[in-house]
Amino acid sequence: MDELPGWLPAWCLDQLGGEPTGVLFTSRQVSTVFGLRLVGGRDVVVKARADDGRAGSCVAAQARLAEGGFPCARPLTPVVRVGALAVHAEEFRPGGAVLHGNSPDVAVRCARVFARLMVALAGVTVAPPLPNPAWVRWDHADAGTWPAIDVLDNRDQRAVPAHIVETAQRARTRLLAAASPGVLGHADFEAQNLRWRGRQLWAVHDWDSLAWQPEAALVGAASGSFASSGPPTLAPVESSDAFLTAYQDFRGRSFTAVELEIAWAASVWMAAYNAREMALCGGASAGGDALRAQAAERLRRAHA
Template structure:
């Protein structure tokens, strides 16, 4: 309790009618997340992140899905600023298990949930939550290959392997060349962000990570990242990404065009390249980097790119 931000008790009292009496959990990555019990017996999750203009749309979309019965936490407040932070509270939705694994069978389970999620979001109209999350921000307008991210750009870029840069450049060219309409979708569809009761999904978390990109690109990114349950990000095996893409199209009742297929495979590479860059710049084990080295050539071929392109 002594380590809570100074603004948080007053914010909770104003927005939720009580002050924190117990910290149920907390985490801090891009956002600060606090699971709290309040003096009025309310249990809530308070999320705070730098106000980059995305939060209002993300919370509004999450609220619409919760109203429709989609398995996600219901927002309890709108986005209310605290200094330079965008803050909101949502329902505490505990329980459920993480389904681990990167097999094609596991991929199919996740793909069917992603298809349901995307179908629900297709009926939601909010201002696009831009800029897109940094790990899928291949569509940035910053100079150079990578989006501007101070915590990465200030480090020694010579440490990034040439194959990571080359893969990112080629995948990005393919993605930017496709003239596909953008839709609303979840851009951090990792196993750690879902909880299950048996075969049924119980909760999808992390609605701060909505993005505005072509459907095929969102699906492709999810097909690569879904397997991360704990630890560092990873890249799923190619056969599992393929099973994800096939199952998604089946669940949505629409086959991707040839262009969409290529875009999906190109998009599967960008988060892995971003994560491989992050690993070496921060001196971490090269989990994504090793997977990218092994799979990049085949994924690029499926994206319609020859070795000399």
């Protein structure tokens, strides 16, 4: 409790009707997340992130999905500005297990979820949540290959292997050549953000990571990232292929040849972004190793 920010107890009292009496968990990544027990025993989750204008659309879309019965936490408040932060609360939805593995069978299970998610989001009208999350922000207007992120750009770029930069450049060129319209989709579709009870999906988390990109690009990114249950990695090519095929089957429409190229380009861009971040921050090398092994084939399929 002593480590909670000073604004949080009063915010909970004002927005939720009770101050926190205990901390269930804390997590600090893109957003800072607090699992709290309030006076009276009610458990909630409060999320705070830098207010870049995205949060309102993300939370509104999450609320619409929850209202429609999609398995995700239901927001309890709108987004409220606290200084430079955008803050909201949602219900605590614990339980379920992470599905580990990167086989084609796992890919098909995850593709079914992603197709269901995209169908649900197609019925949601919100302002596009821009700017997109950095790992799918290949359409940025910043100088150079990567979107400007001070915490990464201020590090020694010599730590990033040349093949990662080249791969990102080629994938980005292919993505920028596409003229497909943007749609709303989940851009951090990783094993660690899904929970299962047996073969039944229990929850999809991390709705802060909604993005506005072409459908094929969002599906492609998910086809590469679905197996990440910790540090980001890249699924095998055959599993990404199974994901893309299953998604089209579940959606009931086939991608065009160009859309498939965009999907493969998005898969390799996201992997390159993550590999660069790991190289700069001293993280796990598994994603970078997988990228090195697969980049040529993925770029070939992307016609990049």
